[in-house]
Amino acid sequence: MSWRGTLRARKSGALDGRAWCTRLRLALCLLLLVLVLPAGCSFPGSVRPTVKIGLVAPFEGRYRYIGYDVIYAVRLALREVNSAGGIGGYNVELVAYDDGGDPALALQQARKLAIDPQVVAVIGHFRDETTLAGLDVYQDAGIPLIAPGVLASSLTDGRDGVFRLGPPSSAIAEALVGRIVESGHDSLAVVGAEGALGSAILADAELRGVGMIAALSLDGLEWEDGAPFLAADAIVCDAGPLVAGEVVVDLRAAGFTGWLLGGPSLLTGDFAAVAGSAADGVLLVTPWPLPSEVEGSDDFRIAYQDMGYHVSPPGPLALPAYEATWLILEALERDIAAEGEPTGQSVSGILVDAERSGLLGRIAFDGQGDWADAPLYWYELGSDGLPRLSSELSTPLRVL
Template sequence: MQRKIRANSMKAVLVTIILCLVSTSWAMAESVYKIGGIFSSTGRASFLGDPEQKTMEMMIEQINAAGGIDGHMLEAIIYDSEGDPAKAVSAVNKLLHKDNVLAIIGPSTTPTTLAIVNFVERAQVPLISCAAGVAITSPVKPWVFKTAQSDLLAVAAVYKQMQARGIKKIGIITVANAFGESGKNQLMEQASAFGIEVVLAESFGAKDTDTTAQLTKIKSASPDAIVCWGTNPGPAVVAKNAKQLKIDIPLYQSHGVASPKFIELAGDASEGIMLPTGKILVTALLPDDDAQKPILEKYEADYKAKYNSNVSGFGGYAYDAVNLLAKAIKGSDGDKEK
């Protein structure tokens, strides 16, 4: 009888321990804030997505090492879109309905971002895109944000520089996707305000390996300069073809190629090309009293130490996105609307 009582007592203790462990595990799971990420980590746009994914993972590690946010640890759940809008849609559905994330950072490109905007709006989950197209946030969408400089701002920066150089006539060549179309619209709409005339507009496919025909047409229109709007590898092809055709007028590119990858792809054809970008690529050249310099230096040092590679402006978009989201989460109790 006594053995039976002891056995029952042991069972009761074991059940209590198991329940405590389950409760603790449940509480720990509940205390984690899941943050989604969608990046072009592989494929043709990996020069965008790879540094973005690495930066997001690094920043979340740093936040957790410092105690998380309001005592909550962050968990990164990241999917690779490979730069494909259809795969971005598949990823966002997993993040929203399977992973139940608090917010999403990315995607890396304008086409993949625009493909998922309606999904996050319906689900009322905050999205901070790392892409540039002005259509991502215009008109204003309450649940959608972005960190990359808008092509509206980038085009204005290019035109301001052209205006200072006395450039009056330009030819444009843009990639045939949402990013290129958005850039083309801004190039066309803003031209007159800067006293610039677009004499010819051509386009190229994202996978095209030759743009000689388009550039030959632009050259025959006698512009003072050419603007190419796209993301690698197309703009590098344009640069090489322009050199082969001995086009000796200024060639401008978009901030979509603001990374060492463009120089790697274009080789010596990249010499003399101008483009707008943030300060991250020229951190060492900034004056010591620049307010952004210490932040850029720390990010650069942290990234190099962890990944043994150079930073890019694209990784910088994810750096900003994680920091913005961390500030937004603080004091929200995990309420998406807050």
């Protein structure tokens, strides 16, 4: 045989060997696929039925900090329950929509949730104006709404299926005006008097006989140096964190040296960022404490930040959103156990008598749908803009 024939024979043998190896690898892959498919695929009858919880919050615009504070908390609660097998054989999914802090968009998003037959409860919208915009839609659809972060007294007035995870504005106003009176001050001005908290402060101050120097609207708000209301002992600001920050800066620049107070919105980082050094000494009261100061919250805070890349530490609305989700999950469990298939109407009925002891303490709703006996926490901002819990005024932060 010539050298050319010898070479052809060698090549043929090598090709046959490679073909045999290829066929062997293919056979092994097919065998592995057969072994893996039963464990990894879903066959008819093996898929858990799905039930959905809706979440509506601002994820864009000036209030986007709210959306990104709450969504990881809701997702965490759902991950915990689904990893444990779901609720009564059901997998629980999240449907989240952005309302941008806009009432018109909030109404559209509420309608989307209302036509989804798998949605049995909604958490939202975390702002007074947007939450009120969607109320009638949820009621007509028979879908219960749990609303953290909403102070408007009209939220739960005569409405079924609406639950406020916090106190109404009157309770916050009573605490603020009471604190002013107890400190020996007898004159007050309100900036943002048209808001839920601002109007409640006006009513409470009138009942107590506190001198009201001025009630200012945020619309077209401006004043001149030496304006009479700058002589008030205390000024309470009811505004979103960005606007409130600007107001505080302007008040200090105009020479106001008295007490500056506010409600829950002043606990956000956006307020301190805008107000800067003018935030020094600002006193605020809120039913939603920072998770970092809640006893027993370490595991929650770690798991929360593990929900994604570069997730910021949870803010003041993270725990209310987390507890709201678990209230719904526990109601779902009871509903499925009793009826077999969950519905919004039955979940709503269960929430009326629901009770949960979690990281925010005992949560139960009164006959109005408000969180009965919600604790309040006082914070004072320092020159560094960081809020510090005023422990002598606040309910102890502990797990019940």
